[in-house]
Amino acid sequence: xxxxxxxxxGIDLGTANTLVNVRGKGIVIxxxxxxxIEKRTRRPLAIGAEAKEMVGRTPANVLAVRPLRDGVISEFxxxxxxxxxxxxxxxxxxxxxxxxxxxxxxIPAGVTEVEKRAVYDAALSAGAREVYLIxxxxxAALGAGLPINETRGNMVVDIGGGTSEVAxxxxxxVVVSRSLRVAxxxxxxxxxxxxxxxxxLLIGQRMAETAKMTIGSAYHxxxxxxxxxxxxxxxxxxxxxxxxxxxxxxxxxxxxxxTIVDTVKDALDEAPxxxxxxxxxxxxxxxxxxxxxQGLSDRLTDELHVRAWVAxxxxxxxxxxxxxxxxxxxxxxxxxxxxERGSTSQSHL
Numbered sequence: 001x002x003x004x005x006x007x008x009x010g011i012d013l014g015t016a017n018t019l020v021n022v023r024g025k026g027i028v029i030x031x032x033x034x035x036x037i038e039k040r041t042r043r044p045l046a047i048g049a050e051a052k053e054m055v056g057r058t059p060a061n062v063l064a065v066r067p068l069r070d071g072v073i074s075e076f077x078x079x080x081x082x083x084x085x086x087x088x089x090x091x092x093x094x095x096x097x098x099x100x101x102x103x104x105x106x107i108p109a110g111v112t113e114v115e116k117r118a119v120y121d122a123a124l125s126a127g128a129r130e131v132y133l134i135x136x137x138x139x140a141a142l143g144a145g146l147p148i149n150e151t152r153g154n155m156v157v158d159i160g161g162g163t164s165e166v167a168x169x170x171x172x173x174v175v176v177s178r179s180l181r182v183a184x185x186x187x188x189x190x191x192x193x194x195x196x197x198x199x200x201l202l203i204g205q206r207m208a209e210t211a212k213m214t215i216g217s218a219y220h221x222x223x224x225x226x227x228x229x230x231x232x233x234x235x236x237x238x239x240x241x242x243x244x245x246x247x248x249x250x251x252x253x254x255x256x257x258x259t260i261v262d263t264v265k266d267a268l269d270e271a272p273x274x275x276x277x278x279x280x281x282x283x284x285x286x287x288x289x290x291x292x293x294q295g296l297s298d299r300l301t302d303e304l305h306v307r308a309w310v311a312x313x314x315x316x317x318x319x320x321x322x323x324x325x326x327x328x329x330x331x332x333x334x335x336x337x338x339x340e341r342g343s344t345s346q347s348h349l
Contacts, residue, residue, distance in 0.1 A: 009090055010104045010322025011083070012139070013119065015068045016161025016184055016289065018048075018082070019319035020090045023327060027316045028090050033161075035078050036064045044078065047085045056204045070181045071108040071136075071163040072115040073122060083126035103128040104322040106136040107337070108163045110179030116339050132336045134325055136160070136318050137167030137177060140287040142332070143321030144311035148172055149331070153275030154282055157264055157300075157308075158318065159183050159290020164260050166267045168275060172334055176270045182259045184290050187212055194252030195229060199242045203231035212293070215246040218257045219295030219302070246294075257296070261303055268304060283307035287317040 010021040013033070020029035031048030038045055039061050046054065055064045067078035091099040103123050107116060116133060123131040140158040141148050148154055148169045158165040162185055166178040191208040195201050203211075207229055215225045226245045233240040264284070268276065284306055286297055291314035300308035311317050325332040 007091065007094060007099075008102045008323070008326045009087070010106075010139075010319050010324075010326055011086070011123075012106045012136070012316075012318035012322065013068065013079075013083070014160050014318075015066065015071050015163070017315070018086060019316055020086050021316070021319040021323035022090050023323060026323075027319055029086055030316065031086070033066055033068055033082065034064055035067055035082050036062055037078065039063050042077070044081045044085075047082055052206075055206060069162060071160065072111055073118040076118060076122060079118075080122045080126050083122055087127055099127055100129040101127075102130045102132075102326060104132045104134055104139075104326045104336075106139045106318040106322050107133050108179050109135045109137055109165050109167060109174070109177045110163075113339065116337065120339060132326065133339075134322055134336055135165075135167070135174070135177075136163075137165040138169065138174065138335050139319075139321030139325065140165070140311075140317040141167070141169055141285065141321065142324050142335075143317035143319070144285050144287050144314075146282075146285055152282065153271065153278035155267075155279050155284045155306075157260075157284055157286050157291070158288040159260065159286070159293075159296075160288045161185050164263065164288075164290065166264050168267060168271050168279070170275060170278075172332075175272070175275060176267045178263050178267045180259070180263050182256050183288075184209075184212075186256045187216065187253050187290075187293075190252050190256055191216075191249060194248070195231070195242070195244065196234070198248070200234045201229065201231045201240060201242050202234055203229050207231060211244065211249060212253070215244075216249050216253060217246050217294040217296075218250065218253070219299040220250075221246055221295060257293075257299070260290075261300060264300065265304060268306070279306055283309050286310045287314045289315050 008023040012019040018033045032052035034051040036046040036051040067075035073079045141156040146154040153170045164183045168176040188208040228241045230241045291310045297308040
């Protein structure tokens with residue numbers, strides 16, 4: 001009975017951010033995937049945006065953790081608590097005392113059976129009535145509005161926090177897919193490392209992320225920008241601020257960006273020529289937070305001779321796609337992934 005009042009929700013369980021899409025309402029939650037726990041009891045104290053504020057500023061007895069690493073679950077109980085919190089929060093406006101929604105969760109394309117099973121179990125124990133799994137690049141393509149049910153080839157590059165996924169799709173199926181664990185987090189680490197080597201300045205993860213989002217770029221900008229980074233000087237041990245330009249950050253992130261570009265190249269290399277011909281027309285769609293890096297689309301266009309374009313609101317593509325798939329199960333039911341190995345054909349257990 002409760003099932004009738006519960007919502008259908010699509011969840012993009014990301015390493016950096018978790019987004020929840022509720023049927024008929026769109027994206028209702030977009031919060032960082034951080035949980036603050038008590039060290040001794042491992043009891044969650046704060047979840048989401050509130051927990052992210054605490055990162056790098058917690059007292060000795062509190063730990064701020066990301067329960068997901070590289071797009072897969074590394075801390076099961078904490079992920080479950082986080083999902084429970086988000087599912088509960090999504091139901092705030094509805095009248096259900098105990099929410100039992102149908103849930104679609106996006107998972108990276110290259111995951112193992114165990115990792116799939118962990119997501120499935122975590123969602124069930126967080127109170128879902130039915131759980132479906134969908135591969136993130138497929139969901140991203142759906143959310144970006146690509147016509148993946150047509151015979152034409154479509155390509156999507158989803159760069160998240162923990163993983164970058166590249167997929168070429170046609171007729172509701174994946175023709176070529178690549179999953180790689182170089183993404184937003186890796187770029188942050190590159191910046192931290194670079195500033196440390198060049199200026200002997202140690203900056204925090206959040207400062208690096210802000211710098212990446214503000215002045216990070218993958219291709220020369222018409223107007224180069226600068227920004228001041230604050231941290232601790234490793235030689236004197238005192239606080240210091242350093243002015244860094246977008247040229248330097250581009251240099252810092254060059255290696256990781258090149259790895260992503262090469263992966264996209266590999267995928268193109270493996271695609272059948274007919275599909276490559278389609279892609280010259282339709283282009284490559286960039287989704288995920290990494291799609292927002294300035295000049296990334298220009299860089300890809302330049303190196304691959306195929307037009308790259310950024311989807312509308314790239315960050316929410318996967319969650320929107322998961323919601324679309326759940327709305328019309330007859331049409332998109334074949335997209336869901338089963339729990340056994342290599343099963344893209346069969347929906348769920």
